[in-house]
Amino acid sequence: MLRSYEGTRYISDKQVIVLDIGSAYTKYGYAGETAPRGIINTEIKCPESRELRKIYSYKDEDDLYQLLVEFLHMIFFKCVVISPKDIKIVILESPLIPSKFRNTLAKVLFRHFEVGSLMVLPIHLVTISTLGVDTLLVLDVGYQEATLIPVFEGVPILKAWQALPLASKAVHESITREMKTILSETESTEKLIENIKVRTCFVTTMERSLKLETDNPFKPPPDVKYYTTRTFEIPGSVREKAFEVLWQRDNDNLSVPTMILDSIIKCPVDTRTQLAENILLIGGTVMAKGFASRLKTELLYLLNSELYKEKLKIKTFKFHTAPSKPNYTAWLGGAIFGSVDLPSRCITKENYLELNRVPDWVNLIDNRKDEASNTI
């Protein structure tokens, strides 16, 4: 039944499912494709209480197990429409994910769905494959938190990791606070707030931002009429201020731009220039209008500030553009990596059932120095 040359590739291989289960959205699709098949909310209707629940709102491991069973069942039979038994799955995860979550996920996949093999890939590392480079500083601003791990010549510099709860969720909270007078509590659902953010809000310039809190700010952008069950106006100041929470430095002087600088400081001196000139922004929040340009101005401003002047001698920052939208760049990395046949990097069903654990970088057993080390 081969129709085209392109088709031969798809037919000859066994299909590999790539899943990126984020805290707000799950990206799913097949390895070797250029974009995910779909991006859906990471939530499922609980079969017993019949309420919509986020997967990450789990109470304990048993609860998470049930939620994941329901959620993955929907993914397999409604989204990717494939029998999960004995297939290969690529899971993208942040290296900072709770062990409880990844262990339960592996248990669900192997014990309940009986998948054939599982490849767990760290998000920041696989992202390099979307660019074809070896050295990259990856900043992932998602829903729950912003995380950063630099990768140098294919090796993640784990000690320079950064994570701050400055992401979508913080932005949503700030919008909800600002809109309190306009929207009642029942009206301001996360869905609506998110749509207001995506459709009307933007990241303002640093110059304007500095004047926002002073007595004579710039003229705010025009208000926007928004229609739901009723019509209301979104003030221009709300649109402009929405993302400010990401740039305001907290009591420890931390914000999104300082994450990059702090991480570079923690890296060895000879890697710093290269990392600063290879920055990639991923995650849904970086798609906000003006995010990248604001980040760049903030970075250059901080370089000349007292805090970093002495420590860092970097002059320029350069940014990469991935061949994808930032909110699924990590998925694309997994899709490229997953299309490569690397049986040795997978956890097979037999291995899992025998040992009952997933290798983890924090676990000493997986960090042993190998007597038969196979360096190339």
Place this chain on the structure above:
Amino acid sequence: MAYLFQIDCVRYACSCGSLKSIAKIYFCRHCLSIRCGYCVCHEVDSYYCSNCLENPPASEVRLKKYKCSNCFDCPCCFETLSIRSGQVLVKSLHTTQEESKPVTKKIYYLSCTLCRWSSRDAGIPDQTVATGSWREQESPNTYRITALINFYKILGSIEKQQKERKKFQSKRIFLQFEKFGITSTMARKRVGQLPLLQSNTQSDQPQPSEASEEIEELSQDIFTKSIDITKITTLDQRLQHPELQVENINELRPQRKQFIVKRSQRCRFCEHTVSKPDYCPTSTKFKIQLAAFYHVPELRIVACEPLRLGYSSELLLKFCNPTQHQTQIILLSMDTPMMPTTTTLQGIKEEINRENVQMGCDSPNLLPSAVRQAIVVEEGRQVNIVINAEVILPSSSFILPPRDDAAEYDDPSDSQNSQDDPKLVVWRKGNKAIIRLDVIPYVDKDKMVKDEPIVVGLAMQYGYINTIATLEHKAPQKLDLKVKLFLTLGNLVHNIL
């Protein structure tokens, strides 16, 4: 079958521990136990389009990327688009003829009947054929990504060759974190080495991405230009097409409709199918449907006296035998062992091992047990239900006659079973019987949560005739099976004294 408003008053305990109503459970005839959607293995049986009901074979579905080639979803409201036809006057191009008569030509466009989106509004040219000519949007990055994939595939095969050479040295099972990994061993290995030489510079290595200092600045007119919210797409509309995620409503393009699947379900323990739908998408019938409703006696609550703490209330339960065989029902307490038993010719009760049952029931189309994959055992679910009332179990058993469809239309004959205990059985007709029980809610006040419905639990033993002809037992085997039941009776009535 399903109760009004789907309230699960009577729940059966599945062998995996889930509690479900009888309409939602299966009965595996081969391992003689109750299975549910949670503990069976789901498999995709066939694909079909929910709009045009096309069902291509599985190999073709994959080429079509699991999407229907003819049907489209509205990019605005995600409903199915309908194909509309219109007529347009086309001037003949042949100028050689003196009179170039305008010719009417049929043209087609897509339109949404719900939100009035149409392909004309979006600026998609009309098509001259109804199906098959609508163009898909190409991802702008396909070429680049294909180059990257091929490059990493080559890297993968190089690594494979190297592994092959060192096959006898490597003893580790998990190599996942090596080289591309994040273990400290890996980092240590790289320390002090020369920067990675580009030794593997293949001719087809794609150009690595160039970072640039220039970034798209925020356009200045965002501070002054007013926004019409109706022209900007919502997040759902953007995520419908992840590749482009367009911002303006008029850039939205219709998406091909995704196929949906018919599932078959297989018992995990004996690998026999418990449910298999008809292949044809227009049919709602099943080829195999081992629903518990056809094999296990059904229990319904008829009436229950108001429940008072510490006082006994009368509970009327209706039992119905769905099988073609007479069955004897004994109500037991919750803590009886659940193993199926049989009575031998000598009248001795013996337990049946699940393995024995399976062995005897091996049908020839299944793989021999040696080839079969090891059963992956999943932990059972905890029954988290609090029983807060005691039920006084009857000492005698009762018999339900087989189902007889014709009897439904007969006059009620007074073929009352004289063996019935009149205290227990209050009504009987055909294969149904109503029995009377007494329920006493616990007096234990501390444990009682206010307004928690009263739940009683009991085990039902029922006779089952195993009609699957096996090599060992030529005659149908008589078995006694048991199932745990949980009945939600409603809230307590507070005594006004």
